[in-house]
Amino acid sequence: MNEAVKIPAQDQDAMPADEHKMEPAPDYMPRHPGVGKLEGKVALITGGDSGIGRAVSVLFAREGAKVAIAYLEEYKDAEETKRLVEAEGSEALLLPGDIGKKAHAEEIVAKTVERFGKLDILINNAAQQWLDEDLTELDEETLRRTFDSNVMGYFFCTQAALPHLSEGASIVNTSSVNAFAGMGSLISYSTTRGASLAFSRSLAENLIEKGIRVNTVAPGPIWTPFIPGTMPAEQVEDFGSGVPMGRPGQPWEVATSYLFLCSSDGNYFNGQTLHPNGGMIVGA
Structure with a gap:
């Protein structure tokens, strides 16, 4: 079991926050040599610039995939x-912009297919979160921004991707332990993660006859830019200590779940959820 990494108090006035400003830097590098599990595949990863998305991008590249970020x-x-x-040894395509706008979601899929010739894997991972302990103080703009990013963006990217996905393709949607356990200080975020879980399960049933598998990863407390971008500095210092393993997870420890679900190792998984959460027991 990995030892806990000491995390000092810190915060950032941004959402999404910046990984290059975090101390210590999140650990995103894969631990094992690639064996070609995604050789010849093309993956589009939203929120691929940092955190879990960065770890997935690097791991997928090591396993042979070309990556649109x-x-x-x-x-x-x-x-x-x-x-x-x-x-x-792979190729990357950078695609900045707001996936909460349907036209941009369509544009990033089109650019991915134009650059790489096809699309095999869609990772819906981009999200935002805000502290909202008092629901009466949650303003409409922030609420809509959260849902646009965390829910509408998943719908828009999937709608755009589906005409390009064929039998054997895989979609993985990021949810959260909060979709199962709830979080009183993250009401809107937890609600959107519940939506992404229901989206996965419903879409999995809808697409199975086409041979497209849809699954979910529901991380627990992971050391990503979400944390200093959301929490007060004094809470960041104790982040992740309350789970059974007594520490936050690192992005590389979550990325392996996405690889499993998108490779042939996960061929018999559809509509399922993996829980890299440090030992928290939640409903499946």
């Missing part, structure tokens, strides 16, 4: 992720 405006983080993908 969609992100909002974290240009420095995205450039570093592109460098990391290329260091694995």
